[in-house]
Amino acid sequence: MQEKDEKDTLVLGGKEFHSRFILGSGKYSLQLIEAAVRDAGAEIVTLAVRRAQTKEHENILSYIPEGVTLLPNTSGARDAHEAVRIAHLARELCGSNFVKIEIMRDTKYLLPDNAETIRATEILAKEGFVVLPYMYPDLNVGRDLVSAGAAAVMPLAAPIGSNRGLATRDFIQMLIDELDLPVIVDAGIGKPSQACEAMEMGAAAVMANTALATAGNLTMMASAFRQAIDAGRKAYLSGLGRVLVRGAASSDPLTGFLRD
Amino acid sequence: MDRKYQLENDPSSRINHMEYLPDMEVIESDICDKVLEEMNSYDASRYTARDVRNALSHENCSIEDVKALLSPAAEPFLEEMAQRAQRETSRHFGNTVYIFTPLYIDNHCENYCVYCGFNRYNKIRRLKLNMEEIEHEMDVIARSGMEEILLLTGESRGSSSIRYIGEACRLAAKYFRMVGLEVYPVNTEDYRYFHECGADYVTVFQETYNSDRYEELHLDGRKRIWPYRFHTQERALMAGMRGVGFSALLGLSDFRRDALATALHVYYLQRKYPRAEMSLSCPRIRPIVGGTDLCYEKVSERQLCQILCAYRIFLPFAGITVSSRESSAFRNGIVRIAATKVSAGVSTGIGDHAEKYGEECGECKEGDEQFEINDTRSLDTMYNDIRGAGLQPVLNDYVSL
Incomplete structure (x- = not known):
């Protein structure tokens, strides 16, 4: 068994990544970002443009370690138009074409607005952004x-x-099976075992934020997620073994009619 | 006959089977490349019992899994495959079995396909029905209770013009709720016209996905152009057809590779056109009138069953039609496992439905058959047999809008 397949990279917008753990940066103090990134082995960190302080008071950009790709998100946008405007600001702020579209129309459940997300994706992709829509x-x-x-x-x-885990498991599996694009499981993953399961299903990467921010020890949890995601990826690549189903065989043979 | 001899014996006398003729529409599509890449790298002997067990335990059947299920290693697992296939069929189609009938309206053909009874050098009685005769046949068939019809012609644009086929579709739409077409491949605009005339389903058999073998079997005529035929279903879908049918004629070439290519053709096209309905057939080569002794690969009933089970497990959503080439015993068995559609009251000849359906024939004209059928059951017999097996026969699954 190979310890690590060097070629197993995640490619987004033509850029190769070796880590499949995308780290959120909200919800915990800026001083912890560097340690979290280190222990998570993360190469992509999301950033809420609306929350980013970019002036003298704790400029978030100065807390992001070298070599990490910033993935600014459009949280706070309520429609495609606002998301596009935030994406333009993000490009100025981060100097990168990567953008995660987040468009929410309700403040209680924070569910993404799929229709507006499609619209924003179309506009921004045409403008040359590397668009990762939350959906x-x-x-x-x-x-x-x-x-x-x-x-x-x-x-x-x-x-x-x-932190409730893979509540939409069956529907995510359909996306993985049917789309010729990386599927990155985002939001709701609360435990490393859940991240591992998503990777076993064939997800290209997992993103987590609250699971770490609410853990007793943030950096230790970052490390646990990293290991779980690696394990799930290896299991997926190796091909999962069979699961025996009890009592599935019928006692009445179906193939008795065949002559030759 | 000099030309026939030349085509058979001098490969340089044949046109390039990979080059489109000037009036053939070229579409942009990567599906052919994807199918051929998988098919050409498929080594069925590489798979083991372990691969087959794993494939059967996976909830979703992957491309690797279907390769294992089509391999010789899966032959000892046929009963397990049948059990799994039955569960998938039941999950997607319940216990329903659709019944339709084909109607051949013209057996003229411009191609020279060495295994086909309609080929232009074969001395058979040729016949083309006029609109009045077509309507009479349709009327007889419709009165038997049939609601879905498949119109077939030989492949002769000279005899069966686009207009002729379109008019036949218009007539069919008056008598039937679902009209399928199995005629020579055409360009998108012609499919759009057929669709406007009432056709909604296009079936074309690729015969074999091995283009080198295809070249040896299809010596002349427009059908010889392999890639144009490959892209037929996609052109039909681009023209707005609701569904498309696929098949290889098993036995013409390595049947495992052909079965894999057919399954992948469906798989990739479904991903690109998720709205489309897909269906598969699985005919084995049968003797023809005036047939030659070409070397074909024998496909046993167990192997045919294996292929159908693999199709069902890999493509649980696809309709599967079992040809009347097969025996009634085989068709009865396979509808319990994987098939969802059977033909009944079949005649592969021309203009003989009136006689077949017990009408006074008088001086009916009849043309020869394309191939010999095996299961000759009428609609009523088929209906009762399906019901007797605890399944629900269905004559229509379609609302025409």
């Missing part, structure tokens, strides 16, 4: 996002911040 896992929407030019799709596993 409710719906296969038709997934296909529309592919057509709109998304670089990956980011379906939610459970309500954001809930």
